[in-house]
Amino acid sequence: MQVRCSNTTVLCMDTDPTRVAWLQLLLSIAGYAVKTASSGDSAMRVFREDDIDLVITVPDGNWVRGGCEMKRLKPTVPIVLLNRRKGKLPPGAEYADVIFSRGVTPTAFLATLAELTTRPQPKAEAFVAADVAP
Numbered sequence: 001m002q003v004r005c006s007n008t009t010v011l012c013m014d015t016d017p018t019r020v021a022w023l024q025l026l027l028s029i030a031g032y033a034v035k036t037a038s039s040g041d042s043a044m045r046v047f048r049e050d051d052i053d054l055v056i057t058v059p060d061g062n063w064v065r066g067g068c069e070m071k072r073l074k075p076t077v078p079i080v081l082l083n084r085r086k087g088k089l090p091p092g093a094e095y096a097d098v099i100f101s102r103g104v105t106p107t108a109f110l111a112t113l114a115e116l117t118t119r120p121q122p123k124a125e126a127f128v129a130a131d132v133a134p
Contacts, residue, residue, distance in 0.1 A: 008117045009033040009050065013043035013057040014082075023056060030110050040066045048073065054117055056080045059090040067095030078116040 010032045012023045017038065024034045035050060037043035040063070047055065047070055055070060057063065059081050070079060078097040083090050086101060093099060098112055 007033075008053045009035060010054045010056060010113075011035045011037065011043060011046055011050075011052045013037040013040070013055070015039065015060065016058070019058065019082075026106055026110070027113075030113075032113075044069065047077075052077055054078050054080065054113060056082065058082045058084060059092055063090065064092035064095075067092045071095050080113070080116070 008031075010027050012020055012027070012034060013036070014020050014023075015038055020036050020038065024036055027034045035046050035052070037046050040060075043055075043057070044066060046052065052074070055077060057066075057079070059067075063081075067079060070077065079095055081090060081093065081096040081099045083099050083101050089099065097116060100109065100112075
């Protein structure tokens, strides 16, 4: 497992504390700084207030609203969904940069995160300008 520098901060949001603990352990071992949230409200608070480089979440009923708001606030921050629904896209999938289904290996998971956090990001101004009606 390739260790990354800790200057990349990941926000993990899930209502399942066991899954959050597993993600926090895996990401910490890989060298990521990890912030956690157990609800959509706390995730949005962390997302707004902290310098977050990547979001990982398991979509629930509030995900569509939260995903839309996250992309509106910080359009260049990649969002990763962990999909529990085998064979079906979760609601709000359009706000995700990557969707993982069950069975992804830790190696493949971490390789994808590394790619997401090192790829060149478009300038946020381009997204903001596109949202402004003439």
